[in-house]
Amino acid sequence: xxxxxxxxxxxxxxxxxxxxxxxxxxxxxxxxxxxxxxxxxxxxxxxxxxxxxxxxxxxxxxxxxxxxxxxxxxxxxxxxxxxxxxxxxxxxxxxxxxxxxxxxxxxxxxxxxxxxxxxxxxxxxxxxxxxxxxxxxxxxxxxxxxxxxxxxxxxxxxxxxxxxxxxxxxxxxxxxxxxxxxxxxxxxxxxxxxxxxxxxxxxxxxxxxxxxxxxxxxxxxxxxxxxxxxxxxxxxxxxxxxxxxxxxxxxxxxxxxxxxxxxxxxxxxxxxxxxxxxxxxxxxxxxxxxxxxxxxxxxxxxxxxxxxxxxxxxxxxxxxxxxxxxxxxxxxxxxxxxxxxxxxxxxxxxxxxxxxxxxxxxxxxxxxxxxxxxxxxxxxxxxxxxxxxxxxxxxxxxxxxxxxxxxxxxxxxxxxxxxxxxxxxxxxxxxxxxxxxxxxxxxxxxxxxxxxxxxxxxxxxxxxxxxxxxxxxxxxxxxxxxxxxxxxxxxxxxxxxxxxxxxxxxxxxxxxxxxxxxxxxxxxxxxxxxxxxxxxxxxxxxxxxxxxxxxxxxxxxxxxxxxxxxxxxxxxxxxxxxxxxxxxxxxxxxxxxxxxxxxxxxxxxxxxxxxxxxxxxxxxxxxxxxxxxxxxxxxxxxxxxxxxxxxxxxxxxxxxxxxxxxxxxxx
Numbered sequence: 001x002x003x004x005x006x007x008x009x010x011x012x013x014x015x016x017x018x019x020x021x022x023x024x025x026x027x028x029x030x031x032x033x034x035x036x037x038x039x040x041x042x043x044x045x046x047x048x049x050x051x052x053x054x055x056x057x058x059x060x061x062x063x064x065x066x067x068x069x070x071x072x073x074x075x076x077x078x079x080x081x082x083x084x085x086x087x088x089x090x091x092x093x094x095x096x097x098x099x100x101x102x103x104x105x106x107x108x109x110x111x112x113x114x115x116x117x118x119x120x121x122x123x124x125x126x127x128x129x130x131x132x133x134x135x136x137x138x139x140x141x142x143x144x145x146x147x148x149x150x151x152x153x154x155x156x157x158x159x160x161x162x163x164x165x166x167x168x169x170x171x172x173x174x175x176x177x178x179x180x181x182x183x184x185x186x187x188x189x190x191x192x193x194x195x196x197x198x199x200x201x202x203x204x205x206x207x208x209x210x211x212x213x214x215x216x217x218x219x220x221x222x223x224x225x226x227x228x229x230x231x232x233x234x235x236x237x238x239x240x241x242x243x244x245x246x247x248x249x250x251x252x253x254x255x256x257x258x259x260x261x262x263x264x265x266x267x268x269x270x271x272x273x274x275x276x277x278x279x280x281x282x283x284x285x286x287x288x289x290x291x292x293x294x295x296x297x298x299x300x301x302x303x304x305x306x307x308x309x310x311x312x313x314x315x316x317x318x319x320x321x322x323x324x325x326x327x328x329x330x331x332x333x334x335x336x337x338x339x340x341x342x343x344x345x346x347x348x349x350x351x352x353x354x355x356x357x358x359x360x361x362x363x364x365x366x367x368x369x370x371x372x373x374x375x376x377x378x379x380x381x382x383x384x385x386x387x388x389x390x391x392x393x394x395x396x397x398x399x400x401x402x403x404x405x406x407x408x409x410x411x412x413x414x415x416x417x418x419x420x421x422x423x424x425x426x427x428x429x430x431x432x433x434x435x436x437x438x439x440x441x442x443x444x445x446x447x448x449x450x451x452x453x454x455x456x457x458x459x460x461x462x463x464x465x466x467x468x469x470x471x472x473x474x475x476x477x478x479x480x481x482x483x484x485x486x487x488x489x490x491x492x493x494x495x496x497x498x499x500x501x502x503x504x505x506x507x508x509x510x511x512x513x514x515x516x517x518x519x520x521x522x523x524x525x526x527x528x529x530x531x532x533x534x535x536x537x538x539x540x541x542x543x544x545x546x547x548x549x550x551x552x553x554x555x556x557x558x559x560x561x562x563x564x565x566x567x568x569x570x571x572x573x574x575x576x577x578x579x580x581x582x583x584x585x586x587x588x589x590x591x592x593x594x595x596x597x598x599x600x601x602x603x604x605x606x607x608x609x610x611x612x613x614x615x616x617x618x619x620x621x622x623x624x625x626x627x628x629x630x631x632x633x634x635x636x637x638x639x640x641x642x643x644x645x646x647x648x649x650x651x652x653x654x655x656x657x658x659x660x661x662x663x664x665x666x667x
Contacts, residue, residue, distance in 0.1 A: 015041055016285055028383055029141045034285045035376055038292020045297055060252055062287030063352055065280035067253040068238050070168045071260020072273055085162020089329045093163055093322055094135045094170050101131030125181040129357035132174050133350035134314055137343040138379060139164045145386045156338035159326055163343055171349045175251045178353055181362050202248050214262045231275055291351045299369040310374035319344035334393040341389045345382040346375035421445055423484045425470035426491035446479050471499045481508050489515045494522040501529040543567060596657045598664050602644040606664040612638025620656030624649040
């Protein structure tokens with residue numbers, strides 16, 4: 001590509017946007033879109049983008065910021081809590097994968113040399129590099145998919161997270177070892193020893209003195225109250241430490257990892273994580289484009305059989321190894337299968353190690369192309385393996401059905417004797433406080449939570465809580481959703497809440513659901529999905545701040561309470577009316593705004609009419625919501641056409657509601 005200096009960046013941006021949009025439409029991770037873009041525009045396909053040292057060096061910054069983010073997650077408290085998964089399962093998986101792959105690769109190369117020229121001259125150095133690459137799994141793909149499926153706190157989610165964390169940490173020494181594979185055994189031992197001495201010295205200096213300096217320096221920068229200065233300082237530290245480690249003969253990524261570790265010990269960690277994310281994601285996308293550019297489709301086509309073989313054998317080998325280790329380290333058969341399926345495919349750091357080995361000549365170019373193709377295709381399979389992991393586990397784990405049935409039986413046993421109870425989804429601090437409020441009023445509840453330690457301790461203390469995933473249809477059925485009076489989602493997780501609301505609409509469409517969110521961004525989505533009320537933390541926090549501020553300024557308490565009540569009535573539909581009961585005072589209720597549900601049978605006058613044409617507002621009635629399988633939203637549009645079997649929820653005084661019901665139902 002020739003022309004102005006902007007031609008290449010603009011073309012890469014255009015190609016990246018198009019690729020990511022396409023893969024998101026297919027519900028696949030954006031990273032796979034970047035890889036596909038690199039394959040198409042690279043020097044071995046269309047040849048639009050040259051594979052130059054300058055391009056590759058720029059792409060390394062993506063790895064720099066990825067390692068920086070991993071360093072931010074690296075803290076002693078987290079490692080201590082997950083030491084069994086990280087240093088038990090994770091360490092064993094990486095060590096056995098490298099060791100077994102080393103032996104298997106050498107044996108396979110010896111057998112294949114007579115049929116496959118690329119295997120000729122294969123040695124233990126190349127086998128080690130391939131084994132190290134095989135040991136890696138994709139943190140970017142797997143963690144994102146687990147988060148979307150609400151499985152990070154599940155037993156297999158903890159195992160997967162622990163293994164991925166150790167793999168990420170193992171990259172640091174592997175990036176030192178792979179360059180040392182170039183020379184002979186004597187030189188390699190010397191180079192490796194010298195590299196580790198330098199790494200130890202640099203790390204000791206940075207960690208010992210850096211921890212003392214980092215917090216104080218960040219305090220100085222933060223006191224200037226400048227977001228621009230804070231961001232400049234963050235880039236300076238990340239790139240500066242990368243520069244130090246590179247000039248010490250180590251890698252850029254190692255310096256970035258150390259920078260993340262140092263900042264993780266300060267109180268600015270979360271702010272830094274948010275600020276660095278845009279740089280990390282964009283530059284990491286560029287890195288994956290350059291990885292895709294390495295692939296030569298012609299070589300892959302000529303060796304299609306070997307590509308297929310190098311997809312199936314490593315994936316099967318890694319799945320069997322991880323699944324076996326998952327059971328050895330205390331997981332059930334189903335948990336082990338899910339862990340193996342999530343970790344059996346290739347990862348982004350495998351590409352980093354292979355690219356380094358290829359540039360140093362450790363791995364033959366022809367073999368490198370075959371392995372790269374196999375790794376890329378295995379990553380394309382990762383989302384599908386995770387999507388169907390539950391079905392596969394239930395099919396092949398003989399005890400999985402029994403464990404699932406036992407868990408559902410426990411939930412059902414807790415809820416079987418309750419009626420008109422509240423189903424609490426999530427038993428964290430908010431869920432526990434809600435349970436106390438319900439108990440104080442003599443109301444029954446059944447709580448579902450995925451933290452086994454919390455469930456065990458709370459149940460032992462007498463709370464009505466059981467282990468179960470509230471976003472699963474079977475758990476809701478066992479919790480007695482058909483007999484419940486209400487359901488409350490106490491955790492602020494919109495994807496999980498939307499999944500849960502979908503199940504509620506199919507199982508108990510008239511059940512009122514209250515959902516907690518952090519702010520108003522997902523308000524409309526949750527209401528359209530069927531939430532009766534959405535409670536944003538930001539609004540409630542601002543009301544409490546305003547209440548205390550007004551009281552301190554001398555505003556009378558009665559006036560403050562009235563103001564708060566008006567604010568809540570304007571915000572929450574449920575406070576602007578009520579469904580009357582048989583115990584209500586009939587005289588007093590005639591002067592109160594109330595709610596009333598009207599079912600539209602076939603043949604009713606309103607069927608087929610638009611809400612705006614019925615004139616309900618003119619007689620004092622407001623349509624709060626319309627319940628229908630296809631349309632489940634509050635504040636429906638005047639253009640909405642009513643259908644048979646709709647449930648129209650009205651708000652107004654009793655006289656207005658009676659007139660509105662007559663207008664809706666009159667034939």
